[in-house]
Amino acid sequence: MTTNVTVEALEIIQKRQRLHCQKIGRRNLNLRLDALKQFKRLLIENEERWLFALNEDLGKPALEAYATEVAFLLNELDHTMKHLAKWVKPTVKRRLLLSGLEKTSVMAEPFGSILILSPWNYPLQLALGPALGAIAAGNSVVLKPSEYAPAVSQLLAELIPQYFAPDLFFVVEGDGEVAQMLTNMRWDFVFFTGSPQTGTKVYQAAAKHLTPVALELGGKNPCIVDDTKLNPDTVKQIVWSKFLNAGQTCIAPDTVFVPRAYFTQFLEQAKQQIIEFYGERPIESKDYGRLISLKHLAHVEDFLKDGEIFYGGEVDQATCFMAPTLMTHVVAGSALAKDEIFGPILPIIPYDSIEEIVSQYQQLPVPLVVYLFTKDKQHIQYIQEELESGALSVNQLMVHVTSPNAPFGGKGQSGLGNYHGEASIKTFTYQRTLYQKKTPLLLPQQFPPYSEGALAALKRFRRIIF
Incomplete structure (x- = not known):
């Protein structure tokens, strides 16, 4: 097993990432947008190196590599930056009841430290696409690129530290044993792209910790x-x-x-x-x-x-x-x-x-x-x-x-969950409710001992009581 980090070091990085998410990532929209700008710099400033690495790994022609990997990511970034403020804005609803005025706010909260396991067939797009969505949603990311695309994997490991602090985005290189080591750890969310067979193993490992997952798998289309x-x-x-x-x-x-x-x-x-x-x-x-x-x-x-x-x-x-x-x-x-x-x-x-x-x-x-x-x-x-x-x-x-308006994902053996555009924000966050209610007076019928007419009144006025 060859990797650039130990489990102990990763646990320290996880702790820093969770702290970053709690203290900074959850509420600071400007820092999220700054991170997305860093993604753009990462792509644009190293464009020729990305195209060369993609050709090294898969023989991709420059036009094909740019269109399906670099341009795809740049478009995703532009769309996300334009709409992110709207996507993460809390939804607020109010109701007037007999017992008072109710206000419910639902917020999209990031999970924390997210593990992304990316494949070799589109080794740049399918590594950075989920990562930018996760970070836009307020999370931090540990990325394990595929060892079967070594040129892109090595370039990701070299360049990402130049644009991101490890408490926001960190790369772990290695083989299948390293992937197994990573999936055995406790993460706040796991995102995997690859075969249904490997996806099943990732799902089973995550289930031991009740960790939510998204699986982007294959299909006979x-x-x-x-x-x-x-x-x-x-x-x-x-x-x-x-x-x-x-x-x-x-x-x-x-x-x-x-x-x-x-x-x-x-x-x-x-x-x-x-x-x-x-x-x-x-x-x-x-x-x-x-x-x-x-x-x-x-x-x-x-x-x-x-x-x-x-x-x-x-x-x-x-x-x-x-x-x-x-x-x-x-x-x-x-x-x-x-x-x-x-x-x-x-x-x-x-x-x-x-x-x-x-x-x-x-x-x-x-x-x-x-x-x-x-x-x-x-x-x-x-x-x-x-x-x-x-x-x-x-x-x-x-x-x-x-x-950017089409969520991408499958069902069953072709996948679980989806991403791209707003769907990424929904996937990499959970809904947290803030409930507030102004109650001028308490209804006596609410509390024991219950009166004989309480049930009849509840049936009649239930829609405006609760």
């Missing part, structure tokens, strides 16, 4: 195309979104369903679109990323046995490369049919009715998102009513996650 929306632009969106970050995106379309009459046409269009994007030899393309590790490459490559490769399938272990791959004739009940792929393999399945797709996905865990391409309002209503998901995105792929 269906993409349903009907005959009203089958066109080149739809195919372009699907191919782009699937092979962005070499398919290592939790909200990527996992499987595409196409009307049987247009199945062959769709396959050919998707193949040509891959060639337009990445050329005849994607391994030579500067616009196509790499898988994170040989272990993950082997895992994704194993899916190739569960169907027929229509296009792609090439693998180069020396560079952790797998070509954009289209697959057909998926074996029923196979891993490719049931499990999240999280790589550059796109199964394409013909269908005769949308009802058969719905029936299939009703038997699977709830996905993070369902994608539907249609002009038919009845199809939209049907999918919305019959399929559960964290989101339903119509005629767009993945961009819903960029909307």
Whole structure:
């Protein structure tokens, strides 16, 4: 186990973070806004270093890295800074009762010292996104980045101390043993992004201390195309979104369903679109990323046995490369049919009715998102009513996650809780009530011994008594 801090040192940091939250973070909005400005400086002043590290870890092209990681975070920061004062303002309500004037104030209170465990696929966005939300809500943060994205992890550990004091934001590097050490500690809140399997372990560890958690997990996201929306632009969106970050995106379309009459046409269009994007030899393309590790490459490559490769399938272990791959004739009940792929393999399945797709996905865990391409309002209503998901995105792929007004999260195996924008403030705070009441006189019927008419009076006037 290799880490830059001991449990004893972390406990001291936790204590300082909780004290900071109690004395400063809870009420000082200006200090929260100053911290968000520091996040912006952290991103902007080191932009080239972030892009280089993202390329080192995942082979991300500069435009892709900037759009999905840096720009995403800058937009989140701008939106949060603009609206934070309104989001954290206490809600006050009053009632006039027979017994007096009641005033109830509900405040969003930060939890304290928060542990964030971030993944490797978007190692900057998914580390700093939850962190900025937690700090905006008045908390302090200990961040454990993924060791599978070492360039970004090391850069986070180097730069964050230059912009934040440890009583506000601290980074712990290390492997799975370090993560286990951290989750065994008592935190005020735990935020995890990763696989359902690891998320279950995090949840169980937090439960020992009755610690609240948010889990952002995976999902086998269906993409349903009907005959009203089958066109080149739809195919372009699907191919782009699937092979962005070499398919290592939790909200990527996992499987595409196409009307049987247009199945062959769709396959050919998707193949040509891959060639337009990445050329005849994607391994030579500067616009196509790499898988994170040989272990993950082997895992994704194993899916190739569960169907027929229509296009792609090439693998180069020396560079952790797998070509954009289209697959057909998926074996029923196979891993490719049931499990999240999280790589550059796109199964394409013909269908005769949308009802058969719905029936299939009703038997699977709830996905993070369902994608539907249609002009038919009845199809939209049907999918919305019959399929559960964290989101339903119509005629767009993945961009819903960029909307600051759209809470991001799943249900069941795809997640617990959500964040982004105002949803982050709600997730990283608890509701605390301040109750006040001016009581000119006490109603004698309230106290024992109860009179014979007290129950009858209570039934008659209950709405204005309490």
